[in-house]
Amino acid sequence: MPGVGAGGRERVLSGMQPSADSLHLGNYIGALTNWTRTQEKYDAYFFIPDMHGITVAHDPAVLRERTRRTAAQYIAGGIDVERSTLFVQSHVPEHAQLSWIMTCLTGMGEASRMTQFKDKTQKSGSDAAGVGLFAYPMLMAADILLYQPHGVPVGDDQKQHVELARNLAQRFNHRFGETFRVPEPFIPENGARIYDLQNPTAKMSKSAESPNGLVNLLDTDRQIAKKIRSAVTDDGTEIRFDREHKPGVSNLLSIYSAISGRSIEQLVAEFEGRMYGHLKVELADAVVAALGPVRDRALELLDDPAELDALLACGAAKARQTAHPVVTAAYEKIGFLPPAQV
Structure with a gap:
């Protein structure tokens, strides 16, 4: 059954971008502590969305380092790699493969209404932004739908992206046949929003003024x-x-x-x-x-990057076991010619 993992547990998926050297207290309270509870009850998939990290100007060496640092903090914060599937987004090529289908299913007006693109281009203007920044909600939809989750633990500021994933799943299913599970957003009732210590009317954020x-x-x-x-x-x-x-x-x-x-x-x-x-x-x-x-x-984990990378490789292999059949089914439904067996 789609979205059901080992032991009949419902599946959930979530992640945080590696956009800073360190996660912060808001991430810990609003996400990590909830994730550690989630993995007790659900078949949990947690990933580091490094592909989203290249939608803006970046330093490749810094992105690589921050990806490892984010993974280390996931584990240190309580993510159990034996119980949950922890992986790096770019290690699972099915994310990019499904993203193109989701992009082709999304209307221009629909994409233009995504508030995070507007927020991120407010200062520099949309002309200065890359197409990837505009299209990243479709990649996020692919991130979600690949794993057929029952729910997606997100903050209330990300709920719009889950709604897009739901709409695209329904649209694909209607046009091409039942393929994707329509996921639900899981928004924690407590601790979902922690505010800046110097400006307590603004959410605690990596882009804090002070x-x-x-x-x-x-x-x-x-x-x-x-x-x-x-x-x-x-x-x-x-x-x-x-x-x-x-x-x-x-x-x-x-x-x-x-x-x-x-x-x-x-x-x-x-x-x-x-x-x-x-x-x-x-x-x-x-x-x-x-x-x-x-x-x-x-x-301690960062002191042994080879071991950390090995843990992430195991997680990616496990993630691909789930993601690859989903992409294969979507490719067949949409009409792509399957490669011949040589």
């Missing part, structure tokens, strides 16, 4: 603690959750809740009558305790 607003997984303990203790707070002294009127404190409470597993209500009660400084100090300690082992394990 490096002090971004806690990286590979930061030292001292750097992590300093950034949290320097976080912007709000007028007054009361520690309560109010996203509109107290965005700084609310962000710190959200991070603390996600890291500690305690509810925001419990934390508010615990800090009643105390000052912002108390919250920052205790939160800094909690984040250092959570991220320190992840950083240390990631650096």
Whole structure:
């Protein structure tokens, strides 16, 4: 049955671009911790979408290094390569093969409505962008549909891309016959959005205006603690959750809740009558305790790139076992002549 893995478990797929030297606290809380829980219940596929990394100007050596660093942080953050399938996108050529079919099925108006292309070309204009940047949602649709997943764990800002994948799956199935499973977006209810420590109305992002607003997984303990203790707070002294009127404190409470597993209500009660400084100090300690082992394990993996590459090669081989039959079926349905056996 499509989308069902070993043991009858439903399949899910997700990934994060290797666009920085380190993942950040928002990635850890919003994605990695959810992924580690996901692999307990599902047949999980996690990948590093390096092909998306060439849609903008890049340094080849940096992309290669960041791909390894991202993979190391996936594993250090809890992805079990024995339980989940972890691979690099460019190691599985079926992604590019299916992407062309998805591109041919997508209307120009449909592609033009994708908000991320508009966001990324706002400053430089669309004329300065490559065709790959415009077309990458179709590659993303191929990424998803190759593995016939039941669900795709994504942040709410990526939901539009899952909707496109759903539309293209339905369109292909209608025109050429039932082939692709129509996937569902899995959007975590808690911890899905962590905000910048210096601008708590903006999502924590690799493109942060100030490096002090971004806690990286590979930061030292001292750097992590300093950034949290320097976080912007709000007028007054009361520690309560109010996203509109107290965005700084609310962000710190959200991070603390996600890291500690305690509810925001419990934390508010615990800090009643105390000052912002108390919250920052205790939160800094909690984040250092959570991220320190992840950083240390990631650096250990990066010290042996050959072993890391071997793990990724095994993951790619496993991914191809799933992806290749899907591309073969799509090629047959769309009318491509199969190669003769020599």
